[in-house]
Amino acid sequence: MSSTSVRSRWESQRSFDELGRPLRDITFCVVDLETTGGSAAAGSMITEIGAVKVRGGEVLGEFQTLVNPQAHIPAFIAVLTGITDSMVATAPPIESALPAFLEFAAGCVLVAHNAPFDIGFLQHFNAQQGRAWPAFEVLDTARLARRVITRDDAPNCKLSSLAQLFGATTTPNHRALADARATVDVLHGLMERLGGLGVHTLEELQTFSSRVTTAQRKKRHLAEALPHAPGVYLFRDDRARVLYVGTSKDLRTRVRSYFTASETRTRMGEMVGIASEVQGIECATPLEASVRELRLIAEHKPRYNRRSRFPEKVHFLKLTREPWPRLSLVKQVLDDDADYLGPFSSKKVAERSLAALHETFPIRQCNDRLPKVPSKTACVLAEMARCLSPCDGSTGPEAYAALVVQLRESLLRNPDEVVASINERMERLVEDERFEEAAVHRDRLAGFLRAAARTQRLAALTRCPEVVAARRNDGGLWEVHVVRFGRLAAAGLIPPGADAHAWVEGLRASAETVRPGHGPTPAATAEESEQVLRWLESEGIRLIDVEGEWTCPLAGAGRHLALHDAVQRSRETLVPFDERRELTVVHQPAR
Template sequence: MPDDTVCDMWEVQRGFDELGRPLRDITFCVVDLETTGASVKAGDRITEIGAVKVRGGEVLAEFQTFVDPGTPVPPEITALTGITDRLLYGAPRIESALPTFLEFAHGTVLVAHNAPFDTGFLKHACADAGWAWPKFEVVDTAVLARRVLSRDEAPNCRLGTLARLFQTETTPNHRALEDARATVEVLHGLFSRIGGLGVQTLEELQAYSAKVTDAQRRKRGLADRLPDKPGVYLFRDDRDRVLYVGMSRNLRRRVRTYFTSSEKRSKMGQMVNLAHHVQGIECATDTEAAIRELRLIAEHAPRFNRRSRRQRRLHYVVLTQEPWPRLSIVRRLPRGEPGIGPFGRKELALAALEAIQETFPVRTCTDRFGRVPTRSRCLAADLGTCLAPCEGSVTPETYAALIRRVSEAMTVGAVDVVDALSRRMTIESDLERFEVAATHRDRLSAFSTAAMRSSRLTSIRTCPELIAARRCDDGRWQVHVIRYGRLAAAGVIPVDASAPAYVEALRALAESTDERDERTTVEESETLLRWLESPGVRLVDVVGAWACPVIVDPGGPLVELAG
């Protein structure tokens, strides 16, 4: 890497951005409606709209308009609200009033007391006019109050009751603007309560407002001591056994979601009930957190992590190590041995194996025999799909040359397999045997995908050391030291540090490993590959050789794999 490029990498930056939208930065539009009745389906309509726009505790603007409902106001509604037909004379129809209100509320989060009532009337008015309802985010102060307040504080959650509890300056009187003003004060009173519970963002507010069990609420404190930093979290039971492992860019915020209704997975609910405490492990970067998660899942096999069993389901196609090698499907690929994979399903591995067997006349029988033939000619030999070493039809040298071609097809170049299966697909299609052609296509696809994956993994897992860096969103640079496809060290260069010195120190502290290290999993190497290929990553240093394979011909299927 040129010196000027290296120097450009070490610019100042601020740190990881917080997740979520702080409540102090959100513009809320608190709205209240008066109507001719309680049921929009029964023909009741809006008679008044009142709204107050607020942000950070400050009132930005107010909106109020009467609306001609097109029908007389019932006497009981007049008695309740004071709104009469005479008062509504000359008022705009909803077709005129609604666009003005929607423009006022544009870009805000709607707030209402018993929000389904108000939003139901507004949505119906939009539908009547043939307009699309803007998909506002909505906060319901009545629902929030039920989550925050005890029955001793508020026997019910009517707006008047809450206004008395929070001693609002505006008294609700069933007029839209006054009720909206009172709701603003109630909203701020509720915010003061939940702020002490750690609810600081709109996302946390929405989660807190939703229905959660008492058990979830009681365990919310398990997240309090976790940092607002990237890392890995481990839920543990009362015997310190690991129940679940996860990762996040913000440990405390992520773990809190398990104690709210935003977590809808039933198994996670069971896990939370069993959880006794949560352990957090800080990581320098998101990628380090992802790797640590993989390693901890492999180490502990937590009962609530589905991924903990994934490694057991992987399959590989390999050449057996015997005098007359054949193709076989195994669960583990020894380092340095020719093979392709991994495959998530055995049927895909079988399809790739059959693609190779259609191309090369390697033996398919599972008999074990030495250099001397032990049996008579088989059907595969009669069909010309096997060189038949079992009956002495081929010399060891010729068969060894065939095996070298098979090994090269799986690790270096896939041209022979692609050409052979492409010809068969064409022949079968010309004969209108489309199902047979589709079988060849599926085999070629399985082989090509696996060969590509194997070549990429081999490239990174045979590289002694690779150091790369990428600028974070906050301007600093994150650095990873990768050795033989395993993460050896990770860090973020401090603002006031010398970048080259930091990299050398990180390299000196990096974990030692070698090409035979069985701890290095396929998932870890692939996670590192995805990071290396992400936009903005720059190579700082490479020991040995590493290159991304040439994979796909733009005009056709996979034709070459070159390390």
């Protein structure tokens, strides 16, 4: 077959996939109800159903029936609709009227003005009668009008205002059939206006937003080749450069949302305008998709991704191994037998943690490598009693080593000494009403505790040569993951009817070989290991096998975090002073 004929056949097929269902081919059933009140759940009843069936601008049929509510119609409702108790006395009950309407509307797209009200009533009584609701697609002309009509066009999007705007042949009068006829004219008026904006299919009409450009909507075909499956998607430009990486449980549905009303972020609209291709990578499980997303973002550093682009830009606190150890801020973990705290994504937070430790443990802060027998002059910190001053011989090796042991214990296992020291300092500052200084120490302590808890959790997992775990997903299949030294090495779903033990052994045999390293995140980024940890700690997890010891210290930093996290949440909910609302002045009557 020639390339020309292949292209022609593909373009012919694409026209159906891209464009969706042309509006001229859709049969709409425009429905309106009159009721005794505003809530079916609260006891309101339907008193009239009116509907008009149209296709391609032609009326195919009409449906109208009064409905006996088997209850008194309130006077104000009777005044509004003109429907009285005597008019509905011989009308069929909803048990008869509703099945007749559903038969009339079968196979149509339902249309209503303020559809949640009308369709909600119909669904309520349908459920009450013990029937399954038909799989109707629904279009709300009120919602659509709010996306299309400006205040210059009409004062509001009420049916009466829109009927006047579009020159409806029927004036709405709170009778079901008349209002349905008026809604037909409003629907056609909206469709005509949107036709000029390139909206020609039902899918485009349902998802139209004025904030989504015509060019953006026209690229919907980029999603059509993607499967309805979990995975990762990559937007690429015409030079195959990756613009954006994302993940979803349903690739096609998620990517299509970038071309519809659900995607209104300005930068995403800009990205879609540049994109010429979307690549999908199907994944066995959502966790695999999340991990792949992180790895692809780190590899390609797409300009439209805001997070996870530079996992290498992290900081660690290092407790050095030398005759007179010290704490140092570093950017990578070395195989030097030192102890590390981190990683920190922010240098500022790392410096806060460093300050918290220096406040508690007066080890040296100079950067020089001191010999076993130093002979230097004491620094200002020593004069302030903030350093034991090994450089001038004020402290011997044994006393200094004992302090380093306490520091290492706080870093790796039990931070109680740091917590007690800084809490005591904060209490003194609060007593002196030096609240801003106390807040500085609070933030230092919180930064240290979060880093210590993170390090302890990550190190516990990354020490394990292998962890194999499973969890049943929503579809009833077992998701299985193989984790080696904190890195996701394999993922899969056990097929129905398969020998689970043999299948898991096969997955382990085919898993990625991961070599151990040094530091809290030797084989993966911290973000990947944390994704894996969240999955392992979620409900329903079954551990199949653990090689090594996966434990966290009972006296670890995590037990101190609840209070600090609560304080942080409280601070985030406060309204800044420059954003306070003006107080309403209440005038009290003179006494």
